Amino acid sequence: MPGHYLLPVTPDVTIPTAVDKATVAQVLRDISLLLQLQGESGFRVRAYDMAADRIAGLPQELGPLVAEGRLESLPGIGRALAEKISELVSTGRLGYLEELRAQFPPGLLELTQLPDVGPKKVATLWRELQVSSIEELERACREGRVRQVRGFGAKSEAKMLEGIALYRRARGERKLLGEVLPVATALLERVKAAPGVVRASLGGSVRRQAETVADVDIIASAPEAEPVLDALANAPGVAAVLGKGESKCSVRLEAGDLQVDLRVLPDEDFATALHHFTGSKAHHIRLRNLGQERGLKISEWGVHRDDGTKVPVTEESGIYALLDMQYVPPELREDNGEVEAARAGQLPQDLLTLEDVQGAVHAHSTWSDGRNSLEEMALAARALGLKYLTITEHSEAAIYAGGLKVDDLKRQWEEIDRINAAVSGVRLLKGIEVDILESGALDYADSVLEQLEVVIGSIHVRHGMDEDQMTRRLLAAMDNPCLQILGHPTGRLINSREPYPVRMDEVLERAAERGVAVEVNGKPARLDIKAEYVRQAVKQGVRLVVSCDAHQKEDLRNLAFAVATARRGWARKGDVLNTLPADRFVTALRERR
């Protein structure tokens, strides 16, 4: 084969660029929209959407999958999509996307972000009125030109103008679960108190405890829907009723432009409706396909046999039982392997619960940048039923956060001893959140750290290092035998700061080797490490702690969000150290390798 020698001497190696999962997912969604603008068949469109969901939800990085040609092993990704994703990841560009984009003006895609405006309407308005941006749509509405297009009227114009104003305010940003949950819970209580309500629950991404949510779903059962729908429509804080029918009501709250959807059904349909409106969509599609194989049609209105007869389902677990699989808790319903595991009977049965947690990790007081005294924190922890609380102030280098000098620390121990003697039922543990310096060294001498019961090491400054430097920094910190817990390991702040670049697989591997516990930080804007990394950590045998990162006593409740994140990462009680009693917790932390 002489032709073989015509190949260049240096192999044509493509170097993977920094195209991340989120970018790939966004590109696939853009293609989906562009195809819809073209009027392409819904099935092809959906293939792109499903692939986008699949990529966005991947626990691992894309680079290795592309390099090893394993993209096609992912469900919903065949040859055509694998080729496009590979091209995008290895070259940073995608020819197909550019071809599609060239057919439409650039502002057209953004128009589909407006509420109640989808690709069909955008295509019509572009064709009939040459509208290609939000500004042009706004003008067309004001000038009454939209109502002249078939299928549109005066009401459409008014709604679009409203939608444009809303879009400009909110910019489509998803809200933190921690901000939304209190509001959602208060509305749920109001719905529960409405006349005739039998059962009511939150649904959607709030019930799945997603880290951010776009809206709130409430599902209720009652013999009469009307009074229940009214209870939401007339609730305090409602800015506008967006729609109200016989079984459904949507409102927008003044606070944060948050949308709330309520469905009310007869109680016999409650379980299947709750399941339907909890999602995720991807999880449901899997279940419905499994149902079809068994001659069962699964919808929000129940489970029906092919002959139309209804199968009674009173609890969500009944749906899974009909499909011969284990019950899947809401937090796991993402089609990330839970369907396969549940069918095989291999879903973890002892997922972490809030009740399993005996002590709260990571709390600050007025000694550094917290708002409450040590005693107030202790009493608040006890009131929540916690047996211990680790006091972990900032160390000296964290000047901006009132970091403690070693002398301060020793005086604090005296106060902790006094409180532990005086307050029964809860114990304060002496700890520190010591800064991991630029070199990876810790901010206190080992001789000081050795005297503490709990040592969390965290990065607070110099976030701008590159991936190599940052990875080395964290690995070096974990090599110090005094470091027991790696605090908020990626440094992200949801919606406001990207995680610093770091090779998490190496960090988790080292944590497992050295016996360093990794923090699952429950502060709503952190949730660090995130669920995907929790799952990876659990697989690699890394020990975890769930923390509240409390800077005031109310923050102790952040533990619930850390537990939610751990559950979404399939963590079990046995994976989490602060499910142990105080003495055993402290002993376990010292078991370093």
Place this chain on the structure above:
DNA sequence: GCCGTTTTCGGCCCGACTGTTTTCAGTCG
């Protein structure tokens, strides 16, 4: 565009609500 212990072709989840129509298309979840 994906997928297949019936299939490499012909399927692909399903219903509520709105605004427009006068029986339905588009959007959303």
